[in-house]
Amino acid sequence: MxxxxxxxxxxxxxxxxxxxxxxxxxxxxxxxxxxxxxxxxxxxxxxxxxxxxxxxxxxxxxxxxxxxxxxxxxxxxxxxxxxxxxxxxxxxxxxxxxxxxxxxxxxxxxxxxxxAFYTPAGVGTWIAEGGLPWRYAADGSVALASPAKQTRAFNGQDYVLEEAIxxxxxxxxxxxxxxxxxxxxxxxxxxxxxxxxxxxxxxxxxxxxxxxxxxxxxxxxxxxxxxxxxxxxVGTEGKRIEKRTVRPHEAGHDHERGL
CATH class of the missing domain: 3.40.1080.10 (Glutaconate Coenzyme A-transferase)
Structure with a gap:
């Protein structure tokens, strides 16, 4: 096709x-x-x-x-x-x-x-316990907070249930x-x-x-x-570097390399 x-x-x-x-x-x-x-x-x-x-x-x-x-x-x-x-x-x-x-x-x-699946990431935090601000009101108060998630212990370790997307x-x-x-x-x-x-x-x-x-x-x-x-x-035009990092210029560096 x-x-x-x-x-x-x-x-x-x-x-x-x-x-x-x-x-x-x-x-x-x-x-x-x-x-x-x-x-x-x-x-x-x-x-x-x-x-x-x-x-x-x-x-x-x-x-x-x-x-x-x-x-x-x-x-x-x-x-x-x-x-x-x-x-x-x-x-x-x-x-x-x-x-x-x-x-x-x-x-x-x-x-x-x-x-869904269980993962240890986020256990003991707002990720699992709920209360993470999802949306604020105009006055700065929390209009919508994340719900608490189900947790379960496996072999003595706690895990949080996360839903698939x-x-x-x-x-x-x-x-x-x-x-x-x-x-x-x-x-x-x-x-x-x-x-x-x-x-x-x-x-x-x-x-x-x-x-x-x-x-x-x-x-x-x-x-x-x-x-x-x-x-x-679409070709390759328009691609952009997010952060350009270059080495500081060192005086005489090129000369020392014979360039």
């Missing part, structure tokens, strides 16, 4: 307001930036996003956030984004914080048909994809992408390079095409 569509706009056309989205990436590494831009132009609002983080100011999911399109997010890291902090503290955004490993497993479990759509980015939806990610851009791809009922993949079926070695496939419903080729 050929799953390739002609444009990112066509791929996200049926993402309706109020939809839930699992979005791959880590910071700005491996994010589906073209699909996010297309969704911004499409106009869907009141979205619930599930992603390691919610982008940064002016990039990634931060674009949807700044436009007021995200109503709720499930994330494990919320730094690097002043607008995110403002919306959360002012009561405009509902935030469910979850440990990073737990978030990864909730997505994997959702894609594997596992409804399944979303209406998933947006991911891969380095290479074929027309059947098989995907290969590049190095650290693999991050949350395979997990998000599993968790979406409809998974949309933007790929930098589109190849024909059979051109990808089956042993190299990271996400099998069974998890992917739509593919869009």
């Amino acid at each position: 050929d799953k390739v569509l002609g444009s990112a706009a066509e791929a996200v056309a049926d993402v309706g307001s109020g939809s839930s989205l699992a979005v791959g990436g880590f910071g700005l590494c491996g994010i589906p930036l073209v699909l996010i831009q297309a969704l911004l132009a499409q106009g869907a609002s009141a979205l619930e996003t599930v992603s390691n983080n919610c982008g940064v100011d002016g990039a990634g999911l931060g674009l949807l956030l700044e436009a007021g399109r995200i109503a709720r997010t499930v994330s494990s890291y919320v730094g690097e984004n002043k607008e995110f902090a403002r919306q959360y503290l002012s009561g405009e955004l509902e935030v469910e914080l979850t440990p990073q490993g737990t978030l990864a497993e909730r997505l994997r479990a959702g894609g594997s048909g596992i409804p 399944v979303t209406d759509f998933a947006l991911v980015r891969a380095a290479v994809g074929d027309r059947h939806g098989n995907l290969v990610y590049d190095a650290s851009a693999r991050n949350f992408n395979p997990l998000c791809a599993m968790a979406g009922r409809i998974t949309i993949a933007e790929v930098e390079q589109l190849v024909e079926p059979g051109e990808i070695d089956p042993a190299q496939v990271h996400t099998p095409g069974v998890f992917v419903q739509r593919v869009v080729e």
